[in-house]
Amino acid sequence: MTSASIPGQEELKHVFRQMADEARVPHAMLIHANEGGSGLPLAIYLTQMLLCESREACGHCPACTRTLGYIHPDVHYIYPVNTNKIVKRTEDRHSDSFATDWRTALSENPFLDLIDWYKSIDIESKQGFIGEEESKSLRRKLALRSFEGGYRVIVIWHADKMNESFANKILKNLEEPSPKTLFLLVSENPSKLLSTIISRVQIFREDHLQEKALSAFLMDNYQVDPESALDISFRVEGSINHAIKEAQNSEDPWLTEFKSWMRMAYSRDLNGLYKWSETMARRSRDGQREFCVSALKILDRCYRMGWMEIRIPMEGEEAKFYKDFSPFINTANVAGFLEMFQETSYHIERNVNEKIVWYDTSIQAIRLVHAGKKQVAST
Ligand SMILES: [Zn+2]
Secondary structure, eight states: OOGGGSOSOHHHHHHHHHHHHHTOOOSEEEEEOOTTSSHHHHHHHHHHHHHSTTSSOOSOSHHHHHHHTTOOTTEEEEOOBOOOSSOOOGGGOSGGGGHHHHHHHHHHOTTOOHHHHHHHTTOTTSOOBBOHHHHHHHHHHHHSOOSSSSOEEEEEETGGGBOHHHHHHHHHHHHSOOTTEEEEEEESOGGGSOHHHHTTSEEEEOOOOOHHHHHHHHHHHHOOOHHHHHHHHHHTTTOHHHHHHHHTTOOOHHHHHHHHHHHHHHTTOHHHHHHHHHHHHTSOHHHHHHHHHHHHHHHHHHHHHHHTOOOOOOOHHHHHHHHHHGGGSSTTTHHHHHHHHHHHHHHHHTTOOHHHHHHHHHHHHHHHHHHHHHHHHHO
16 A cells, blocks of 8 residues: 555645654554545555555565555454355354455455445345454454564454444453554544543544545546546545446446436335335345435435536436436425435434335335425426
8 A cells, every 4th residue: 555545645644654654653543534435545554654664665575565465464454244155153253254355355445335345245234243253353363472573453444333342352452552562443433432442542534535636546546537537536525435436437336226216206106116125125224324325415416406507527327317307306305305314314223124114215205206396397
């Protein structure tokens, strides 16, 4: 991970470089990451610098080669998992059981998000978490000395997915730090962590990513022409993960989902909506929440396009959808949609029967989209 493989974040990179240079690293850190941002790549960057023979993440010394192949024996990754078709036993429900998947996923895209990860280990319909089995595995690792005699780094990705049992175990490690052992937590929702953990970590906030930095990154790494790079950067609102997907030419999967859902709501296709609700309810809670967030972004764009005449760059199918659909999102329904999705997220978070929640949401969507249509007809 070179500095150039992470767009923007100059301040954090500078702070991390200084830490590595002076070998003054807190024993517990938390990177408060943006959604779809550079949290994990920044953690890898710091790790690589600490272990690199020349302390500068040179990329070619044996330590860097191992770190970048995600096989350095002194770097341990902990991430949310669950049982799947291959890992069936509860006692195997820890990161080591998924190490090969993890290496593959990271090599393909270090900016991956939780949903990408769940898909790659085929637990999309379940919640991943960091639990009891993980703390046993971690205890075994910490009992060993560092292999290379230098730093030992434990990266905990989506640290807010740790359950109480793991949190209490790790708290002990944070309270009684071992020498040259760094706990590096990455989280997009640190408020979900125990306050006792928060009080023991030094927090580093990822900066908001500027469109210019992101488009330069897309041009350098994905051979995107300057105009499309700017367009993509504008659209993804800071999500590098989404930007990469767009640069690789795959349509935002949530947009496809949203389009077919809205089509059914528009034509009052109750049967279709019922089936859709069933399918949606089978996704993980994180996936369902992500759909709510994406749907709100799409609706917001439609609203802005219809009423404020903001140019939103896009082309092809996507442009056609926005052009056709945006008039139906207007003052008659935009607040209603916002409220509806907030409520839906709230229910999903609280484990209410998801199928019923989504069917109910779909019925509300019919009412809302037709309220928008009625307003168009009356103007
Ligand atoms: Zn190196």
